[in-house]
Amino acid sequence: MKLSRLKTLTTLALCVISGAAPLIADETSLAADRKQIEQLDQLTAVPKMQAAEGFDSTPQLRAIYFDALDWKGKPTKVFAWLGLPAKTEGKVPGIVLVHGGGGTAFKNWVQMWNDKGYAAISIAVEGQIDRRPKGERKEGAYWQRHKWPGPTRQGIYGDSNVPLKEQWMYHAVADTILANSLLRSLPEVDGSKVGLMGISWGGVITSTVIGIDQRFAFAIPTYGCGNLATVENQYGRALGNNPTYKQVWDPMLRLNRATMPTLWFSWPGDKHFPMDKFAMNYGAVKGPYMVSLIPKMGHGHGPPWKKPDSYAFADSIVRDGKAWCRQTSVKRDGRTFSATFESSKPLQTATLISTTDTGITGNREWIESSASLEKKDGKWIAQAELPKGSTAWFINVHSDKLTVSSDYQEANLTTSPSK
Template sequence: MTIRIAAIVFLTSIIYLPAQSQIKGTLWDVPAIYKTPAYETISSDSAIGIVYTGLNYRDTTQRVFAYYATPGTLSGNREGDHHLPAVVLVHGGGGTAFREWAILWAKKGYAAIAMDLRGNGPGRVHLENGFVEPGGKTPYFTITPSLEDQWMYQAVADVILAHNLLRSMPEVDSNRTAITGISWGGIITSLMAGVDDRYKAAVPVYGCGYLYENSAMKKELDLLATADRQTWVQQYDPSQYIGKAGMPVLFVNGTNDGHFYLDSYAKTYQLVRSRNLSIKVGLKHNHRYGWENEEVAGFINSYLNHTPPLAIIKKIAIKKNRVIASVQSSVPLSAAALHYTTDTAALLKDKQWQTVKVTVDKQMIQSPLPPAGTLLWFLTVIDERGMQTSSEIQFQPLRQ
């Protein structure tokens, strides 16, 4: 990679958020959050390395590293970048500013920004005046006397400021932005959907709310003092925010995700008015498996570029001992399936699932009833593009 150090660029025009922004009245309603952050370019390649200014942290201005990529940065000629749709990419636990993730979206015709929320720069080396992780471990749940010392507060602010910066880029259409995040980035994306209404679409992958009820994170929350636990939930659990989401949200998860269980997941998506689901049997959990789901780009494209939307499975009905569901899809459907589990394993993440191909014709699914003893079940369809969407998870025994 060619490294070219540039001076800090202080933007002369400060861009403020729309007056209706949901940020008003939240923890992040501070003057600096409504400005386009100053930034410096520290490397120039297919993805440009930048460092932008965050909020105050430890009596100084925090610095945040990110990669920024566009079709023009890939080709080496940015003169052709005009009115680009744009996406904010939020990494998960143990992650960083993934250069290849930003490039993946640039290849799709987007401007993309992928920031590091852990205080690190290129090569995961700590950035001067970046957030400090005690012992190199992200303090996800720390509640400190100073709000500015809390990781979740700073991480959310870093994402808002990255969005401000992305929208300020001259080649970006500021009215066509979306956000997607993986795992802990999915938690932040879920929160952000109810905090920053400038996005036109949001896709949390794996992440959800109600972490204090049933998730791998519940153990960590339960270690907190009662007052700190209540404070964290009130301040940061996505269930406190996502119900205010005005943009459409696609929820992507696996049936056996070891971090975000299906019951908390279902409670989260039910809070969102405009939602779609893509739940996959056996979907593995890591950054690459997360961002390789083509449904993410398919969903975002449909709202930012007006491409055909993902199929939506509508309300399920039981008629004459069969499952019937209508499907709304502008793309022909190629397959449908019933997924169910009769496994009585205590943990949702450990249950074994069965899949049965079912009939889909003229945008109508017809399926036999799941067998006796079924505990959870749902339907899926796949369109001719290979994109899969799901019905809502059915937790209750069938009643004819």
């Protein structure tokens, strides 16, 4: 018996014993799948849309469906809320919004961006609408499904053993790109100023899409990121032996193609997406990036909605073509750590966030301590003394209620220099 055949049978036997779905892939098929994913950038035609009946819509804020890719030979549609600012003069910027696990197309998220002067479309990427199921709710059924659904998420890339075009992530990425094509086609919208924001699983989708669709003017991956196969939590356990994730889906495979400005938005206590992995993602992008790590922010849809940071970042990109603030360099000399920033807004204070703990970053205790801040030769220099035994750290600078972070640092890890 050939060795490759023996390995295949052994893998199948182990899967039967463990109850896991077998993940068998060869280099040729994985390469073909990667190419098919990259070809999703061709979804530039405007998808047909129709009104979603029975929702409290207005001419400015509408519930809609738009046509998406076929799934298992059947046509699918995506439910979304599509909104425009109340008053516009000329064309307005826009943003595509992608929910996280347990979420849907959120009407109020669209309204928040409309209030900031943006056209916005919030999409539901699991074949659902924004209504709870009637009667007794089945486990995991947070929202009603409509008549034309695509696949739902199966755990953490749990459908990696089915054909690529039947996988949830394939459709979620396609839905996001199609939403971009739809939003930028509206006569009220400036197609050159359409951004993307995704939260948690939506952040994973965003991190994936920005390596494929270069039409986005900016992107805001929130919490979610790639490089998760070695995380010491549920992601690493699910993905450590998943070749489809590691060689086909990991956003890190394509982040060097992401040319648009990005804001990487999270908090050091996040238990799902660790800071070291998050840092490797923004260190890999080709375009300029900005980081905002806000202590005690929490994980969910609400916390980033309520913070002003995503809106201020988007405003600076569509107005000035660059982030209002960004780190230009970091330096460590013994226990002295400094970070230099360029900012179009005045900075008032700086804070060192550090830990002496080890293990996954979301389980560590993070301590805030004072840092100095001075303006010199047009740049802002923040500096602090690291506590003895520090294992990880970064500096936050503040302009009123806005927060910008230096690159996350570890004693044995340094991200690539800012671009």
